[in-house]
Amino acid sequence: MAQVRYRKLDELTDDEVYAAYEPPEPDWLRVNFVSSADGAATLEGLSGPLSGAEDKRVFKVLRARCDVLLAGSGTVRAEGYGPLVLSPDRSAWRRARGLPEVPVMAVVSRTAALDPAAGIFTEAPRRPILIVPADLPSDRTAPFREVADVIALGTGAVDLAAAVAALRERGLRQILCEGGPHVFGDLIAADLADELDLTLAPKLVGPGPIRIAAGHGDAAGERPAASEAIPLELRHVLEAGGNLILRYVRSSRGSAL
Template sequence: MGYLLAVAEVRYRKLDALTDDEVYAAYEPPADDWLRVNFVSSADGAATLEGLSGPLSGEEDKRVFKVLRARCDVLLAGSGTVAAEGYGPLVLSPDRMAWRRAHGLPEVPVMAVASRTLADLDPAAGIFTEAPRRAIVIVPTDLPEAQVAPFREVADVIATGTGAVDYAAAVDALRERGLRQILCEGGPRVFGDLIAADLADELDLTLSPLLAGAGSIRIAEGTASDAARPLELRHVLEAGGNLILRYLRDSTDE
């Protein structure tokens, strides 16, 4: 990773004490090309309750969730997460759209869905047909055209990798389209692949004050990484017992 990160004192603050402008400033990306991952987990490390992340999340962390969406050029999610969590068309509230306009951005980001098979996606779903900006589907190059063709009618297709999505090439393709600020919302297998490919610049993690118990998956699954990736804690926000953490990749160039 070739960027430099300034050393900063870790700050602990109450989220309710921050203005919207302060929350936006707290998540200023350090570089023009940036990939941040946003997750929620239980206090004992579960990524889901009864198969969904939604029950772990609440209004407390949704404020940060919405700021992260407003700051990105493209929202990346795996097809399993899109299907399980019931993603609809990517829209923002009027105040978030106004913030984007004031900062020279289109009113909404682009939605990008990664899928190895497309089996759990429907080209007639609102995430594609009602999207304010044309969505993107990311698939392996060897996926049969008969499966891909229906999605070409409603989305741009990025094909990369054999048998599975090559996320390094996919990220390059997104940035070639000018989509340089990437927000990934999962799922755990996508995050695992991003870690393995050394692509994640930032982890924004909400620790929910719940104990899920045994059996739940972690926030990163799938492809094993060849090494642990050092992180630097930048801030801790507290809201309703939730700890909202911002970790940035440590730089070896300092």
């Protein structure tokens, strides 16, 4: 097991933060979430109130490092995602490494219940991607084909394994997922997540809000067996303003880290 490093985030330079999140392999899928100390994924229905300037510094580095940002349509709507842009210094960091100035935005949706005139599509600096089930009626996806590339895979739901493969076929090999909980739950079920970057915010929310991972079978009481739990290795802990910013990697992956 790799040695766990504990650091104060405000003692690190930007270069050190970038280095702390160096992906160990060319094909890598990391998931980024914030949670309250008692496990809530949202506060007043949003993740934003749990987040702050401290973990947003890491959040922005993760965005700068990815080829494609993946998010579910529910998260896109609830959190008010706009066009995917980066600050000038983050774009400059990418240019210096031969990368496009911004990543591609990819939205996963079972129903395409989004507005094709929304800025996330019409104002995007790079053409975004909409990922939907293959059996979704064509009249649901037709309005998006003018503003996005549509990838249709799966029956009744998006086949995420096939979607990840399709993204990588486009050269989008470093994938950052920002949720929501159902997308993360589906990634876990499909054994696709290589890394979890989790900020524990110093707040108690109490009962009610969902966890960072949810399954479509939750209402029916379906739960994995203990033997199905996926082991993780903690690679570092960054502390900032009482937030614990944790980097976990699948114990069977990233052995060179």
